[in-house]
Amino acid sequence: MLTQKIILRGIGVSPGRVEERVKMITFPEEIDGINEKRIIVTAFLFPDFLTSIKRNNLISGIITENGGLTCHASIITRELGIPYIAGARLATRRLKENMIITIDGEGGGNLR
Amino acid sequence: MPSPEIIFVYDFKKEEKKIDDFLKNKEYVSIRSDRESGLNFCPHNLRCPKNKAKRFIKKFISRGYAAILQNYVPIMRDRFSGNILILKNYILMELMEEGPLTWLTREGKVEEQIKIRKSDLKEVEHFGKRLVKKRELVNILKLIKKVPDYIIIEFTLRPEGLYFWQIREDKTAKKLE
Numbered sequence: 379m380l381t382q383k384i385i386l387r388g389i390g391v392s393p394g395r396v397e398e399r400v401k402m403i404t405f406p407e408e409i410d411g412i413n414e415k416r417i418i419v420t421a422f423l424f425p426d427f428l429t430s431i432k433r434n435n436l437i438s439g440i441i442t443e444n445g446g447l448t449c450h451a452s453i454i455t456r457e458l459g460i461p462y463i464a465g466a467r468l469a470t471r472r473l474k475e476n477m478i479i480t481i482d483g484e485g486g487g488n489l490r
Numbered sequence: 491m492p493s494p495e496i497i498f499v500y501d502f503k504k505e506e507k508k509i510d511d512f513l514k515n516k517e518y519v520s521i522r523s524d525r526e527s528g529l530n531f532c533p534h535n536l537r538c539p540k541n542k543a544k545r546f547i548k549k550f551i552s553r554g555y556a557a558i559l560q561n562y563v564p565i566m567r568d569r570f571s572g573n574i575l576i577l578k579n580y581i582l583m584e585l586m587e588e589g590p591l592t593w594l595t596r597e598g599k600v601e602e603q604i605k606i607r608k609s610d611l612k613e614v615e616h617f618g619k620r621l622v623k624k625r626e627l628v629n630i631l632k633l634i635k636k637v638p639d640y641i642i643i644e645f646t647l648r649p650e651g652l653y654f655w656q657i658r659e660d661k662t663a664k665k666l667e
Contacts, residue, residue, distance in 0.1 A: 442598065446600035449598050449600070
């Protein structure tokens with residue numbers, strides 16, 4: 379059995395566990411173009427990003443470098459039921475496009 | 491609790507007099523907005539000149555929001571600002587230096603996170619810089635200890651004391667238990 383190593387830690391702001399490929403995002407329009415299930419990785423979910431996330435049900439997980447439990451983005455992802463880890467410092471540098479990772483939003487926000 | 495003067499406007503025509511009374515003797519006001527569905531970001535203008543206020547209020551209401559008018563409080567004197575989330579057994583504080591608090595709430599600028607056990611008000615987890623002194627933390631906790639669960643309290647600490655902005659319900663916080 380393969381063991382998984384914790385590669386980053388953050389704050390689990392919306393619970394759930396999901397394993398999927400990474401999609402690095404800089405601009406909200408990139409979310410509209412996603413046509414396969416992906417975990418999106420970005421600096422933070424600004425308002426325009428959330429509008430695009432609501433439109434695309436292929437977003438199976440979210441990781442951001444900033445943010446916390448009380449941010450508006452966290453409340454919205456909890457409503458949408460999308461696992462989300464915030465405050466994962468260096469995520470945009472350490473994670474690479476198409477990397478397969480596991481989000482564990484209930485285990486204190488670990489990324490494997 | 492110290493808090494800004496505040497009015498809620500749902501219908502511009504019917505409540506225009508209330509708006510005029512609020513705007514009297516003010517140079518600037520803060521205009522926020524809210525609506526029942528939490529799935530959208532609510533527009534705001536945190537430093538709106540008096541002569542433009544009515545235009546913003548009309549615009550927010552026409553888009554289906556309730557407009558919230560508050561006293562404009564300059565952010566220059568904010569020491570730190572934050573959100574307090576009340577859970578069943580814990581109190582969670584997320585803080586940032588200075589303000590406005592919207593940088594934390596909408597832009598994710600969280601610089602300190604403190605998890606406090608409700609039963610004895612002891613700190614059980616801490617991340618980030620120490621922005622709040624223990625004495626200040628105790629004072630804040632004393633003020634909010636009777637607030638019901640799944641509520642977020644927004645506040646700022648200024649030299650003249652604590653300034654509570656608003657209290658909002660967060661039903662999704664049940665998922666964090």
